Amino acid sequence: MTITPFTRRFALAAMSGAMALSAFASAAAADTTRLRFHTFYGTEIDPIIKKFRDSVKEASGGDLRVQVFHGGELVASDQLLDAAKKGSIDIAHGHGGYWSGQVDIGNIEAGLPGGWTSLDEAKAFFDSEPVDSLLTSAYEEAGVVYLGKGYGHDYDLLTKEPVTSLEDLKTRKIRATSNVAKVLDYFDIPTVYLPAGELYIGMSTGVIDGAIYGGPIEYEQLKLNETATHYTRLNMLMPGWTETFLANPEKWNGLSDAHKTIMQDAIAQFGQDINDWLAEGNQSVVDKGDVFEFAVLPDADSKQLTVAAQEVWQEEAARSERNAKLIELLVENAKAQGRL
Numbered sequence: 001m002t003i004t005p006f007t008r009r010f011a012l013a014a015m016s017g018a019m020a021l022s023a024f025a026s027a028a029a030a031d032t033t034r035l036r037f038h039t040f041y042g043t044e045i046d047p048i049i050k051k052f053r054d055s056v057k058e059a060s061g062g063d064l065r066v067q068v069f070h071g072g073e074l075v076a077s078d079q080l081l082d083a084a085k086k087g088s089i090d091i092a093h094g095h096g097g098y099w100s101g102q103v104d105i106g107n108i109e110a111g112l113p114g115g116w117t118s119l120d121e122a123k124a125f126f127d128s129e130p131v132d133s134l135l136t137s138a139y140e141e142a143g144v145v146y147l148g149k150g151y152g153h154d155y156d157l158l159t160k161e162p163v164t165s166l167e168d169l170k171t172r173k174i175r176a177t178s179n180v181a182k183v184l185d186y187f188d189i190p191t192v193y194l195p196a197g198e199l200y201i202g203m204s205t206g207v208i209d210g211a212i213y214g215g216p217i218e219y220e221q222l223k224l225n226e227t228a229t230h231y232t233r234l235n236m237l238m239p240g241w242t243e244t245f246l247a248n249p250e251k252w253n254g255l256s257d258a259h260k261t262i263m264q265d266a267i268a269q270f271g272q273d274i275n276d277w278l279a280e281g282n283q284s285v286v287d288k289g290d291v292f293e294f295a296v297l298p299d300a301d302s303k304q305l306t307v308a309a310q311e312v313w314q315e316e317a318a319r320s321e322r323n324a325k326l327i328e329l330l331v332e333n334a335k336a337q338g339r340l
Contacts, residue, residue, distance in 0.1 A: 031063055032062070032063050032064070032065060033063060033064050033065070033255065033259060034065045034066075034067060035064070035065070035066045035067070035090040035091060035251070035263070036067050036069065036074075036089045036090045036091070037066050037067065037068045037069070037089070037090065037091045037093065038068075038069045038073070038074055038075065038080060038083065038084075038089040038091070038092055038093065039068065039069070039070065039071060039093040039094075040071040040077040040080065040093060040094045040095070040098070041070065041071055041093075041274070042070050042071050043070055045274060045277065048270065048273045048274060048277060049068045051270075051273065052066065052068065052266055052269070052270045052273075053065070053066050053067075053068060055266050055269065056262060056263065056266045059262045059265070059266070060258075060259065060262050064259050064262060064263075066266075069089070074088070074089060075088065075089070077094055077098050078098045078099065080092035080093070080094040080098060080099070080246070081094070081098070081099040081102060081103070081142060081144060081246060082099075082102075084144050084246045084247060084248050085142065085143040085144050085248065086248075087248045087250060087251065089248070090247060090248050090251045090252075091147070091245065091246065091247045091248070091263075091267075092144070092245070092246045092247075093150070093243060093244075093245055093270075094243065094244060094246075095110045095241055095242060095243045095244055096108070096109040096110035096242070096244055097110040097241075099142075102142060103138055103139065103142045104138060104319050104320040104322055104323050105134065105135065105138045105320075105322060105323055105326055107179070107316055108316050108323060108326050108327065108330070109126075109135060109149075109242060109244065109326075110241055110242060110244075111152075111155075111237055111239070111240060111241045111242055112179060112237075112309060112312055112313060112316065112330070113179055113180050113183045113236050113237055113305060113306075113308075113309040113312060114183070114236060114237065114305055114306030114307075114308075114309035114310075114313075114334065114339065115237055115309075115330060115334075116237065116238070116239075116333070117235045117236070117237070117238050117302075117337070117339070118238055119151055119238070119239055119275070121333070121337065122151060122238075122239055122242065123149075123151070125329075125330075125333055126149045126242070128329075130325075130329055131326065131329055134322055134325060134326050134329075135244075137322070138322060139246060143249070144246040144247060144248065144249065145246065145247040145248075145249050145252045145253075146244070146245075146246060147245040147246060147247055147252075147263075147264065147267060148244075148245050148264070148267060148268065148271070149242050149243065149244060149245070149271065150242065150243030150244070150245065150270070150271030150272075150274055150275065151239045151242055151243065151271065151275045152239040152240050152241040152242065152243065152275070152278060153215050153238075153239050153240065153275065153278035153279055153282055154214065154215025154216065154233075154238065154239075154240060154278075154282050155212070155213075155214060155215065155236075155237050155238065155239070155240020155241065156212065156214075156215065156231060156232060156233050156234050156236075156240075157174070157210055157211070157212050157231070157232040157233075157234055157297075158210055158211050158212075158213070158219050158224055158228050158230065158231050158232075158292070159172065159174075159209060159210030159228055159230045159232065160203070160209055160210065160227070160228045160229075160230065161209070161230060162230050162293070162295065163210075163230060163232045163295065163297070164295070164298075165297070165298060165301055166187050166189065166297070166301045166304065166305075169184070169187070169189040169210070170187065170188050170189055170190075172189070172190070172209035172210055173190045173191065173192055173207075173208050173209050173210075174189060174190070174191050174192075174208065174209065174210045174211065174212060175191070175192060175193065175194045175199060175202065175208045175210070175211035175212065175213065176191045176192075176193065176211075176212050177193065177212075178193070179312050180212055180236075181193070182311060182312050183236075183305060183308045183309050183311075183312060184308075186308035186311070187304075187308065192207070192208060194207070194208065194211075196213065196222065199211050199213065199222055199224060200222060200223060200224060200226075200227060203224060203227035203228050204226075204227045210228065211224070211228075212234075214240065215240070215278070215281075215282040216231060216281075216282045216285035216286060216291065216292060217278070217281035217282050217284070217285050219231070219285075219292070220285050220291055225291050225292060229291075229292050229293055230292070230293050230295065231292040231293065231294050231295070232294075232295045232296070232297055233294070233295070233296045233297065234297050234302060234305065235296070235297060235299075235302035235305075236302065236305045236306075236309075239275070243271065243274075245267050245271070302339075303338075303339050306334055306339040306340060307340065310340075313327050313330065313331070314327070
């Protein structure tokens, strides 16, 4: 092809246009803020994760993006706080029990036996200014920014035989975590700890007669309904755990006020969506009607669980002055609710 002045000018114009578009794309990419968000959940919440990512992108007009990593994908769940502190991730989604050895209030905010007995009660407690202030200061000292709470769901008792009172449990061996075991010991109820993966064998072979592990959906997923069918609501701790969102200080403080608001709103909705998902899963098992037989512990016995939990509460209170203040607020709340 003969190169004419016209074709030369056309080629130069096209090249200039391509370079301009490339520069524009590079500038747009440079202006996009990206956050690495690490949850402790697995792929089971992928629809919730997609909604979360899309909502951040849409609310920010595309200039704020979130990449979400599943539990254990980049770091182990018990390393989430350290990872956020060091900046290897930007936002961590875990719960206080993972880092209770590093943050004094970890076990308390994760959920102590008798701490709260409804979602509304738990939310009101953590949304109160004194509690929020204690958590903010605790995590600031730990080198991260406290962003707020999420909430789990049911955490009750599954047994082979019906339970009508705590007295019934004195002749049965119950799987329980250490804090719950201390409460049950108050009533001379024998306990043993088994990891989730051993509950089926433990129940089917008679090593244990029951377990306090989770809600109906967790028990069904572990196929424990093949070994035990009596589900008793204890009213000891509902939600059975709380979740905590933390951020790397440098990354969070580098966000614009608008981006901070977008993230706070999106994280709050993300936490609510997980709670709704857990509630729907548990209700779906109830609705089947033939998986478990449901009962409720007598109210007087449930109140006694909170009384028995005071030893556990005071052990946590003794860990620090801040813990003592948080436990004092927990006691005040329990009294206001009529459990103490």
